[in-house]
Amino acid sequence: MVKTLLLTLTHYHILRFISAAGPTTRSELAARIGLSKAAMSGLTRELLDADLLCETSTVQKQGRPSALLDLCPHGAYFVGVSMVSDPALMALVDFRGAIVSRVKIERNLDPEALAGVVSDALPILLGKAGIPKSLVQGMGVTVSGLVDHEQANIIKSTLLGWQDVPLAKYVHQQTQLPTFIENDAKTLAVSERLFGEARDRHSFSLIWLGEGIGAAHFVHDRLHRGAHGGAGEIAHCTIDLDGLPCRCGKVGCLDTVASMIAILDMARAEGLKAETLNDIEVLAASGSSVAIRLLHRAGSALGLAISQIIQINDPQMIVVTHRESRFDGLFATVMHQTIEANVLPRLAGVTPIKTRRVADEDWAIGAASVATHSFLNGLI
Ligand SMILES: [Zn+2]
The missing domain is CATH 1.10.10.10 (Winged helix-like DNA-binding domain superfamily/Winged helix DNA-binding domain)
Structure with missing residues (x-):
């Protein structure tokens, strides 16, 4: 209340x-x-x-x-916990999505111990901002992995080594705050819907280009989860029938060609000295044919997958989120060109493709926005 x-x-x-x-x-x-x-x-x-x-x-x-x-920014506050970064980041966010205080916490991989860490940090977070707990309406926690429909349980998180973890229950028991768990890409999509460029869009897709590739889709103002929570997860769409084995057990998934892990692994295997996408872009700009080929292949694979999302869902907008300091090189150019070349001419050019860099605190704001979204929908 x-x-x-x-x-x-x-x-x-x-x-x-x-x-x-x-x-x-x-x-x-x-x-x-x-x-x-x-x-x-x-x-x-x-x-x-x-x-x-x-x-x-x-x-x-x-x-x-x-x-x-x-x-009113001061009428309701929400706590966001990002398990995407290490150490984890916990933020107190106002009703309009602005961070008012933040604290780094241990990314404890024991779920019950993590709930204790979050609970211990909560008074510190509130104290820094001088906000009483009574104004906090709820908490969101973002993790990479598969989260159930109720946003209560983590079905599987490879990164955290968790399977069937009722994290919302543990955190609620310790903090007494209504708690919602959400997958990383879906978290960014909710944040984009509430506070970002998709604020007035009821149907859009968000792609998260990180170590792996995530995707989330708002359809008629609802986050589309599918029957088993895996709707639109493009990372494991087959993009190359004769491609490399994927960690999921298939071959030729988009993840094996265009995720940051895949791009950097291939770059190193081909003898390039690269720690980031931008390093490969610099090499490509200086004429490295290997770098050009890798970026071309990855950008066209991601562009092809996005063109298929456009064909299937006809969203009002696509937002490609990433961690890179620059995202205007060959990879992005090829991605854009491939999207345009592979959608029906009727749809070409009508779907804005936005790109946005995501910093650590954006994950915490996103996690809080998951709770804000639940509040606005009367679920708290
Ligand atoms: Zn796969």
Whole structure:
């Protein structure tokens, strides 16, 4: 519960609308949500009193000033824990997705011990920001791996060596906060939907180009999970029928050609001195035919996989996320060209392809946004 207000479905609807649309006037809210102006005025007053909304500025509407309402950053806070980085990062994030405090914690690989670490760090995190625990609505934890529909259990995480781990239960027992677990790429997609470029998009796909390749898809405003939680995981789409063995047991998966582990392994095997994608880009720019071939192959494989997502889902936007300091070299160019060349001409050029660098703290914001998303959908 927020302050003294018991939120109704209509309150959540208003908050979700503003979260997606940005600052909005009462009359526009009334028209878009289908309520009278008087009813909307009462509901927004309740949300203002609960500090979940605030008036940001005024606009002139038909000659009269109208106040714009936005989410109040100080009305609700969420904790995000990123298990993607080591040490793990824990952040306190406000209602608009800004970090207000952060603390690095041990990435303990014993799930119950980790819950204790998180619980011990919570008062430190809150103390740094001077925020009472009563304003924290929930916690999100992001991990690489497969997470169940309830966002409670980790079905399998190769990186953490976990299988069937009820982490949400452990963390909740220790912190008493509603806790939601989410996979890494899905975490970034939720964050992008709430606070990023996909804020006003109801259907989009996000690709995470990391050591492995992740993908997540919002379809009609819902994270599409599929029947078994593995929907749209493009890493193990076969891209080369005669390709290399993959860690999943198949051969020729996208992961064996275009993941950062694969690209760097192939570069080293071919005698290139490269620690990052950018190192290979520099070699390619200086004329290394090996570097050019590797980047071409990886960029076209990823582009081909993305073109198939566009053909299958026809999303409003694709966001390619990565860790690289630069993402404008041969790899990205070939990826873009391959996408354009392999979608139907009708779809060519109509799907914006955005790229975005992800830093350590983006994972913690993303984890918190998973809890924010649950809150806005009335699940807390
Ligand atoms: Zn595979």
